[in-house]
Structures are given as C-alpha cells and as structure tokens.
Amino acid sequence: MDQSVKFNLDLINRYDKSGPRYTSYPTALELHDGFSEQDYTQQIALSNARGGPLSLYFHIPFCDTVCYYCACNKIITKNREHAEPYLANLFKEIQLQGALFDSKRVVNQLHWGGGTPTFLDYGQMHRLMAAARQHFNLKEDDTGEYSIEIDPRATDDKTISQLRELGFNRISLGVQDFDPAVQQAVNRIQSEAQTFAVLEAARKEGFRSTSIDLIYGLPLQTVTSFSVTLDKILSVSPDRFSIFNYAHLPARFKTQRQINEKDMPSAEVKLDILQMIIRRLLEAGYVYIGMDHFAKPDDELAIAQRENKLYRNFQGYSTHSDCDLIGLGITSIGRVADSYVQNVKELAAYNVLISKGELPVFKGFVLNAEDQLRRAVITQLICHFSLSFSDIERIYNIDFKHYFSSELSALKIMRDDGLLVMNDDGIQVLAVGRLLIRNICMIFDAYLKSNTEQFSKVI
Known part of the structure; x- marks a missing residue:
C-alpha cells in the first residue's frame, strides 16, 4: 500500500x-436522550450473543492545572483526595457493567484518558486496575494493547515503573510545544528534560509503543519555532506522532477565552506549519496514517493499515476493529453491538445514578x-x-x-x-x-x- x-x-x-x-x-452529535438504560442493556445482550473481544475506556477527568487550549471534560484541582468519591463511583460502575458482559470475553484493548490519568497516585491506580481485573477478563500475558495518556509534568521514573507493573504497555505523552513563549501563552509549562526522562523511562521499562502529542495553531507559533520543537522530538524517535490542528472555539470552551486572540497565527501560517510538519516527518521515515497521525513503518498502526485491518473509534485510529468498546466514567462514549452510548457529563448526576445502582446513561444512538x-x-x-x-x-x-x-x-x-x-x-x-x-x-x-x-x- x-x-x-x-x-x-x-x-x-x-x-x-x-x-x-x-x-x-x-457522529456523537446524533446521540439523543431518548436512549435509555434498557436500550443499552438490550444492546449488551446482542453484543454477548455475537461474542468477540472487548475494549475498555476509562475517563479520568482530573488535572492539577488548566491548559488554556483544552476542550476536554476536566476538573481542575491539586488535591488528589478529590478523586476518591469519583473513583468509588467508578468502581461501582465497573461492577455494574462487568456483570452485564459475558465474563469469557477477553479485553484486548484498554485505555485510560482524561483529563490526566496520572493525576491519580499509585494506590488509586492500583485499585482501579484491580477493579477492572475483578469484573472483566483482562489479559495477563502482556499481549493486550493497554495504553494510558501521560502528562510528563505529573510523571516520573517511579510512576512509569508502576504503570508497567499494572499492565500498561503503551503510552502517549502530551507535549504540544516546547517553545517557552507558546507554553506561557497556553499555561502549559513543561521542560524538555521532564518529557524525555519519561520517554526514556518508558523504553527502559519495556513499553512497546511511545506516542507524542503536538498541537499546531497555538498562539505565538511560527514555522521556525515549531520546527525547533519538531527537531527535539525527532531526536528521540517516538513510534507515533499525533499532531493536532488547534480549533479555537472560545464561545464553546470557556478556558480558551484566556488565550489572547491577537497572538493566534493566521490561517496561512498554520498551513505553512502543517506543510513543514508533513515534509519533515516523511523525510524522517514516518508514514501518514491519516488525519493527524504519523507512525514508523513497522508500527502496528502502519502495519494494520497496509493489511486493511485499521479501524477508527472514539480514541482515534485503532488496530482492534473486532472489539466492542465500553466507556466507563463521566462523559465517556462506548460502541456496543449496534449502538453508541454516552455517560452523563457531570459528577453530581453520575453520583445520583450510581448510588441508585443504575447505569449512568446520558445519551445514545442505535444504528439502523x-x-x-x-x-x-x-x-x-x-x-x-x-x-x-x-x-x-x-x-x-x-x-x-x-x-x-x-x-x-x-x-x-x-x-x-x-x-x-x-x-x-x-x-x-x-x-x-x-x-x-x-x-x-x-x-x-x-x-x-x-x-x-x-x-x-x-x-
């Protein structure tokens, strides 16, 4: 290909x-609140009848600082104890959902996203993975694709070792940009030393895949400045890149209103940056997977694409098209049988439904x-x-x-x-x-x- x-x-x-x-x-815009818990359980029954492996997505909404560009569902706090009530409800949801799925179905894919999953301390992460293993059939031989999104500012060598011990074998590191002026403009101060130390630790611990997330179109970015960031990342040769086009929508996302509009690069500059990115990554030997994704030719994504086995789900490109996806935690979206289902978005609503022993279904859609x-x-x-x-x-x-x-x-x-x-x-x-x-x-x-x-x- x-x-x-x-x-x-x-x-x-x-x-x-x-x-x-x-x-x-x-798209998720078509999900509607006429989709009920009963509709979801019917789809789960259909999914069990069809069989096949599962994929689990856990949404961890907490961050200790706000990045002004962020459009994710997040809760800003520096107190790790604030995660405890949420985790208690998440454990109950894992139990509720796990009881509905055939226990013989193997979890081939697992992903923690957010927010900042590494906001959780080791004890909290250990309890969350233990709950997943108790109620779902997770693999024990390291052959699954178990990934986690990493903020290098909230991670060190010890954290990486602990994540590997818990069963993770893939990481995605958020970087966005190394330029100090850009970092200041978006309130994400992150050193190269922090980032590369985490990447090196992951390789030493035997993580099978490392991915770097960058964003172009942020305030004060230029072709020259972003090229410097790209040089630094290419020097450590990650397996994959996710390079996103920043969508500035301050009317929809309140935190983006803290970005100075005058600092935003023009549409022409953004295109020049994109052209530079494509040229540089292709010259470095990466292949274009699609959308914002590049990978080394021997990466599983690139191989799956050549073998016509690549898939796309709510987390992006995936090698597991045969998995039904179960979303766990607030705002998460799953794909089960012929449906999409989204959990409630607010902590209070999540708590009310979970305390009543009900699935936290917010919206859904059944495909005809x-x-x-x-x-x-x-x-x-x-x-x-x-x-x-x-x-x-x-x-x-x-x-x-x-x-x-x-x-x-x-x-x-x-x-x-x-x-x-x-x-x-x-x-x-x-x-x-x-x-x-x-x-x-x-x-x-x-x-x-x-x-x-x-x-x-x-x-």
Whole structure:
C-alpha cells in the first residue's frame, strides 16, 4: 500500500471547510436522550450473543492545572483526595457493567484518558486496575494493547515503573510545544528534560509503543519555532506522532477565552506549519496514517493499515476493529453491538445514578441498516484511503453504483481535481487527497447539515 501524502496548497484552500473527524458514524452529535438504560442493556445482550473481544475506556477527568487550549471534560484541582468519591463511583460502575458482559470475553484493548490519568497516585491506580481485573477478563500475558495518556509534568521514573507493573504497555505523552513563549501563552509549562526522562523511562521499562502529542495553531507559533520543537522530538524517535490542528472555539470552551486572540497565527501560517510538519516527518521515515497521525513503518498502526485491518473509534485510529468498546466514567462514549452510548457529563448526576445502582446513561444512538452501511463506507475510506465496491456489495447486499449514485456523481468534482480515482471497481484516494479525506467522507454522510460550524476545520 502507498502510504504517502502530498501537500497541495491550492486544493487545501479550495476545500477549506469544517467537518466531522469521524471517530464515529453517525457522529456523537446524533446521540439523543431518548436512549435509555434498557436500550443499552438490550444492546449488551446482542453484543454477548455475537461474542468477540472487548475494549475498555476509562475517563479520568482530573488535572492539577488548566491548559488554556483544552476542550476536554476536566476538573481542575491539586488535591488528589478529590478523586476518591469519583473513583468509588467508578468502581461501582465497573461492577455494574462487568456483570452485564459475558465474563469469557477477553479485553484486548484498554485505555485510560482524561483529563490526566496520572493525576491519580499509585494506590488509586492500583485499585482501579484491580477493579477492572475483578469484573472483566483482562489479559495477563502482556499481549493486550493497554495504553494510558501521560502528562510528563505529573510523571516520573517511579510512576512509569508502576504503570508497567499494572499492565500498561503503551503510552502517549502530551507535549504540544516546547517553545517557552507558546507554553506561557497556553499555561502549559513543561521542560524538555521532564518529557524525555519519561520517554526514556518508558523504553527502559519495556513499553512497546511511545506516542507524542503536538498541537499546531497555538498562539505565538511560527514555522521556525515549531520546527525547533519538531527537531527535539525527532531526536528521540517516538513510534507515533499525533499532531493536532488547534480549533479555537472560545464561545464553546470557556478556558480558551484566556488565550489572547491577537497572538493566534493566521490561517496561512498554520498551513505553512502543517506543510513543514508533513515534509519533515516523511523525510524522517514516518508514514501518514491519516488525519493527524504519523507512525514508523513497522508500527502496528502502519502495519494494520497496509493489511486493511485499521479501524477508527472514539480514541482515534485503532488496530482492534473486532472489539466492542465500553466507556466507563463521566462523559465517556462506548460502541456496543449496534449502538453508541454516552455517560452523563457531570459528577453530581453520575453520583445520583450510581448510588441508585443504575447505569449512568446520558445519551445514545442505535444504528439502523443504512447507518451501518454508510459507516462501513466511511470507515474504509478514512482508514485505508480506498473502497472496494464489491466488498460492500457482498456484505450489505446492494448495488453500490445504484445505491450511491448521487454520492458518486458528487465525487466527480474531487476526481477531476485529482483527489481520487474512481472506476468500476471502487475508489482510490490519491496522495494529494489524503489530507482532505474528511471532505471525501462527508459526501457519504446522510446526517450532515449545511451548517457544519460545530465541527473543526478539515485542515
């Protein structure tokens, strides 16, 4: 498989618009409060009947400082004791959900996100993992994909050793930018020494994969300054990069209002930074996975993409398309059987439902046959940059060209612009079209409204 990507400024400007990131289809905007606990338990029963492995996501919402760019659901506090009531409820939810899933189903994938999961001390983390092992069938042979998001400011050698002992074998380190002025502007002061010490400790402890998170488009960033940050990260050669485009939406996210608008880089500068990023990472031997992700050619993500096994879920790209995903903790979203389900977002509501022995269901969505068909099309495109009409026809019993005649007609403009190739067999997205894969997927989105401003820009 060709895993290259090309930057074409003219096409990027022409297709510059907002659109979904397709961590799910339909997107989370379609989840509704008409979905009940009973609806969820029905989907769990269907999931058990189908069988297969599981994936667990735990949301740890606590941070001890606020990063002004953050759009996550978080609770800012320096007191670790504030996590105790939340953990008590989370343990009860683990018990409630664990009792509903077939205990023989193995957990192939586990992820702690936030917030800052390493806000928890070792005793708290140990109790949380013990609860997961008690109520779900976690692997004991280190073959699962058990990952955690790391803030190097809240982590040291001892923490890394403890995380490895608990069963984690993959870490993602938040960096964003090393430039002191940028760090000051977004209230995330983090030294290179802190970051690289954690990375080195993870390698010594035998973590199988290390990923670095960066953000471009932050205040005061320039091509030159971000290139310096990239130089420093490339010198330690992480397995993966996640390099996100900062979406400045202060009307929606209160903390972003603390960013000085005058310091924001222009759209032209952001594109120049992106072009530099792509060139530098490709020169360094990384391949473009899609969206904001790059990986070494021998990384499991890159291999899964070449083998047509890559998947996309609420945590991003994944190698475990066969897993039903169970979300645990406030605001978490799962995908079980034919549904998506989201937990309540507030601590008070979470506490009320858990104290009554009820699942903390907030919203959900049950996919119908057409939703599943369109999800399969979008997933293939966004993960593999290609689509076989015959594969879809065989699984969903349709005539692709007849069923999607209007969509194929709409794609002709993108074909003529050189984003993709279409023939009787299928669609192949070209290197120049891969940065615009969200635009291509949007053609197949039956829910997309004309007003897409609730989404981030595609580039």
